[in-house]
Amino acid sequence: MSQPLLVVEGLVRDFGSFRAVDHVDFEVLPGTIHAVIGPNGAGKSTLFKLITGSLKPTSGHVTLSGESIEGKRAHAVARRGLVQVFQLSSVYSRLTVAESVAASIVSRRRRTLDVVTNFHRTALREATAILDQVGLAERASTIAGTLSHGEQRALEIAMALAIEPTVLMLDEPTAGMSPAETRATADLIVSEVRGRGITVVLSEHDMDVVFGISDHVTVLHQGQVIADGTPEAVRSHDQVMAIYLGHGAAKDGGAS
Amino acid sequence: MALSMNDQPRAALTTTDHTAPRATPARRALRPMAIVVGLIVLVVLGMTLSPSNALELQYATSLALFAVATNLMLGFGGLVSFGQGVFYGVGAYTVALGWMHHSLSFGEAMVVAPFLGAAIAVVLGALALRTRRLYFALLTLTLSQLAYVIAENQANFTGGTNGVFGSMVPTWLLDPRNSFLFTLALVAVSIAILWKVTRSPFGLVLRAIRDNRSRVEALGVNVFAHELAAFVVSGFFCSVAGTLFVVYSQSSYPELLNWTSSGVPIFMAVIGGMYSFLGPVLGAFVYEFANHFLIQYTQDWQLVLGVVLLVIVLLRPDGLAGAGSAVAARVRHLRTVRATHDERPGVAETGEGDAS
Amino acid sequence: MAQFLTEAMGTLSDAGSLFVVAAGLTLVFGAMRVINLAHGSFYMYGAFLMTTFVGTSSGLRFWWSILLAALVVGALGLVVQLGVVRFVVGKEPLTQLVATFAVFYILADIGLHIWGDGARTVMAPLAVSSSFTLAGAYLPVYDLVIIGCAVLVGLALWLVLGHTSLGWMIRAAVDDPEILQSGGVNLRRLHLGVFTAGALLAALAGAIVTPQISVAPGMDQSIIVTSLLVVVIGGLGSVVGTALAALIIGIADTVGTLVAPNWAATFMYFAVILVLVVRPWGLFGTPER
Ligand SMILES: Nc1ncnc2c1ncn2[C@@H]1O[C@H](COP(=O)(O)OP(=O)(O)OP(=O)(O)O)[C@@H](O)[C@H]1O
Ligand SMILES: [Mg+2]
Numbered sequence: 001m002s003q004p005l006l007v008v009e010g011l012v013r014d015f016g017s018f019r020a021v022d023h024v025d026f027e028v029l030p031g032t033i034h035a036v037i038g039p040n041g042a043g044k045s046t047l048f049k050l051i052t053g054s055l056k057p058t059s060g061h062v063t064l065s066g067e068s069i070e071g072k073r074a075h076a077v078a079r080r081g082l083v084q085v086f087q088l089s090s091v092y093s094r095l096t097v098a099e100s101v102a103a104s105i106v107s108r109r110r111r112t113l114d115v116v117t118n119f120h121r122t123a124l125r126e127a128t129a130i131l132d133q134v135g136l137a138e139r140a141s142t143i144a145g146t147l148s149h150g151e152q153r154a155l156e157i158a159m160a161l162a163i164e165p166t167v168l169m170l171d172e173p174t175a176g177m178s179p180a181e182t183r184a185t186a187d188l189i190v191s192e193v194r195g196r197g198i199t200v201v202l203s204e205h206d207m208d209v210v211f212g213i214s215d216h217v218t219v220l221h222q223g224q225v226i227a228d229g230t231p232e233a234v235r236s237h238d239q240v241m242a243i244y245l246g247h248g249a250a251k252d253g254g255a256s
Numbered sequence: 257m258a259l260s261m262n263d264q265p266r267a268a269l270t271t272t273d274h275t276a277p278r279a280t281p282a283r284r285a286l287r288p289m290a291i292v293v294g295l296i297v298l299v300v301l302g303m304t305l306s307p308s309n310a311l312e313l314q315y316a317t318s319l320a321l322f323a324v325a326t327n328l329m330l331g332f333g334g335l336v337s338f339g340q341g342v343f344y345g346v347g348a349y350t351v352a353l354g355w356m357h358h359s360l361s362f363g364e365a366m367v368v369a370p371f372l373g374a375a376i377a378v379v380l381g382a383l384a385l386r387t388r389r390l391y392f393a394l395l396t397l398t399l400s401q402l403a404y405v406i407a408e409n410q411a412n413f414t415g416g417t418n419g420v421f422g423s424m425v426p427t428w429l430l431d432p433r434n435s436f437l438f439t440l441a442l443v444a445v446s447i448a449i450l451w452k453v454t455r456s457p458f459g460l461v462l463r464a465i466r467d468n469r470s471r472v473e474a475l476g477v478n479v480f481a482h483e484l485a486a487f488v489v490s491g492f493f494c495s496v497a498g499t500l501f502v503v504y505s506q507s508s509y510p511e512l513l514n515w516t517s518s519g520v521p522i523f524m525a526v527i528g529g530m531y532s533f534l535g536p537v538l539g540a541f542v543y544e545f546a547n548h549f550l551i552q553y554t555q556d557w558q559l560v561l562g563v564v565l566l567v568i569v570l571l572r573p574d575g576l577a578g579a580g581s582a583v584a585a586r587v588r589h590l591r592t593v594r595a596t597h598d599e600r601p602g603v604a605e606t607g608e609g610d611a612s
Numbered sequence: 613m614a615q616f617l618t619e620a621m622g623t624l625s626d627a628g629s630l631f632v633v634a635a636g637l638t639l640v641f642g643a644m645r646v647i648n649l650a651h652g653s654f655y656m657y658g659a660f661l662m663t664t665f666v667g668t669s670s671g672l673r674f675w676w677s678i679l680l681a682a683l684v685v686g687a688l689g690l691v692v693q694l695g696v697v698r699f700v701v702g703k704e705p706l707t708q709l710v711a712t713f714a715v716f717y718i719l720a721d722i723g724l725h726i727w728g729d730g731a732r733t734v735m736a737p738l739a740v741s742s743s744f745t746l747a748g749a750y751l752p753v754y755d756l757v758i759i760g761c762a763v764l765v766g767l768a769l770w771l772v773l774g775h776t777s778l779g780w781m782i783r784a785a786v787d788d789p790e791i792l793q794s795g796g797v798n799l800r801r802l803h804l805g806v807f808t809a810g811a812l813l814a815a816l817a818g819a820i821v822t823p824q825i826s827v828a829p830g831m832d833q834s835i836i837v838t839s840l841l842v843v844v845i846g847g848l849g850s851v852v853g854t855a856l857a858a859l860i861i862g863i864a865d866t867v868g869t870l871v872a873p874n875w876a877a878t879f880m881y882f883a884v885i886l887v888l889v890v891r892p893w894g895l896f897g898t899p900e901r
Contacts, residue, residue, distance in 0.1 A: 090471060103472070111457045113458055115456040115458045336709065338709070386888070387892045390647060391893065393706075401837045402881035405878050409876075410874070523710070561714070562714040569700075569707055
């Protein structure tokens, strides 16, 4: 069995007296799609932010390829190859779609202070190739702020791919999408993200997506891990069934 | 002032529809051609207008550089600096004081001024960019006023309230035509360099910072360094514009530095359209000629300016250029609705947003 | 000692009038997140209206004129809020600054039409235009009037903002507008009230300083800069910070005049830079997002 790429150990985060993430442990194997599920408010988004460095953990450890990354700032974590796509998208409002992706490419190549060369063109061309893969090639010269919700989510993924991450964290990539858009996004994650050898950690409310594409599932409830294993094992887990049936929320899939 | 998503007609217009034949070779050649034609028209006007109008044209041309340089911060960086008058004044005073104190020849001063402006921009930028948004605007405003107060009070060195005036430019530049051509050449070269800067990876990242600062930060980019770089480049070219004020007026005085002067290039950019590279040029010409001609008929220039600014900022925040391209897009849209979609342009070449 | 008293009194009186203007500016910012560049115009209108109302008379009419000038400018503030400012609440700083800058130009132009471009003066009533002696120093009584007025304004703001439900609403107007509105508060009317009060304070300061200055066009432009210095040092939106900052500016100015007359005018700017290097959001301000 291969070494885990990402290891989370005893991660805790308190908001005042409220414990949003409570001693969470799990491991992510390279090249897999690892889903984190749980009802609204379970702590998924908080957990993601702790891992990516946009929130500081109260205690616990996060290790990426053997290197400790907990408490590091988001951009330092991003440079080590772990990149997040946020639940609420926030694309560049006045850049075009191609430029938005090119901005990621330019910064990955550390060419952001370049005012002399034509690297700008190279980056735009490279961006177009990535956009082609996420199905946005037609929209390359559209202003990003005017895209539909589903398109903005696809653009978010394209911008993340442009950084060439080793681990991509997707917080509810299909939130607010139509069933068709949801299916397209799931296909995209399998073919374009994992297909490039990128390890995926995603949170998701749509159980068809979760059980359709993931290799491993971790179930979070009130900040704690209550189940962890293959999709089949988790699906037949009693407590998981109880929570989901109790909430009747197995397929709400809405933005929260 | 982001485009709102449910504002359907506007969104459709400002969006570059991929079916629109925007990137056809003919159309792409149109822009440089328009610029060449514009330059030729300017030269011809400068050579044929009455001396007083030609001088006015020369002044407007130099202000166009001031506005474009300021707009590097405003429209591209999203940084509202009410302190660009400092650099304009530094440019003017470098020439004027170099002459007054017999320390710099005109030619030397023209070279030194922009670098002095840039050096001062490093210091002021490092200070002002510690703050953000509104605080940045207010802090740059006070720095502008500080420069003004210094220029006014250090009379021994600066000539005080009256400033400096006299024959500080070489005799060949006293000829109106030479003076106009000199100004036009310097402005054209400067604006071309600024164009190159905005079209570079740096320009792209600067606009990305404007749109979503924390996102660019998360990419590992040192946002402060980029904003400072924009401030310095802007300061450099604002100083060039300031030297041209001396070529125009053979004088320099404290009011060039104060906060209302710093407001002028912002107004030009807002009037012309700050999300378009050449919008501020349009704004500068409109502003200066409106000022020049209105003052002959009425004393109420401030009133007119105030009302125009209000109308633009409340109703058309992307300025005249924005209004113009909306009209153009509508015409194009109507045309393509009828035309068949027989052509698909290369995507990479059309992938550019604002600032055309 | 005598010289110290004279300087201290002058400084306090300058700081006092400055506090009253700047308090109006910061009050508006606190409730609406708008910096009004036309705030100095209200100050200038207060002063010019004072010259109109007092005319050449002296005596009681002086005090009525202050009140009347403040009220008229308050009404002007109402018009500016309804006509311009309410459209820029919540907009980008650039939009707000350009819009209020435009109002500044418009009011400056109208002011020129009404009062011309000459300087005017106003005489204080005899009762307060004398001096009194304290420890060998001759001190103007009118300084006490200004200081008293500033203290009253400060107390009133402290009471209203800190100890009434109106004050709570003004403070909540920026942080939780939804809660306010769901509680039945009309936010637009609240803004209108606050903006009018801000204009009124500016005019009050402008009117009350008239015996000590010459009233002329351009005073709008210089007072707005000084008030901005004050609110930036104090921290935008903080009345306590404004009071402290007005004192700092007053002291910087006085010390500057004594130490290096040539550089006096720059001292207050260096005070601002010094404070902002240490605390970029002012003494009592909160960082912007
Ligand atoms: N900044 C914060 N301050 C206080 N409480 C917070 C904060 N962020 C999250 N919480 C709380 O932590 C809990 C977990 O929130 P989180 O957003 O992580 O849940 P989630 O699993 O992502 O839910 P959803 O499915 O709705 O996205 C919630 O009860 C939330 O109210
Ligand atoms: Mg969430």
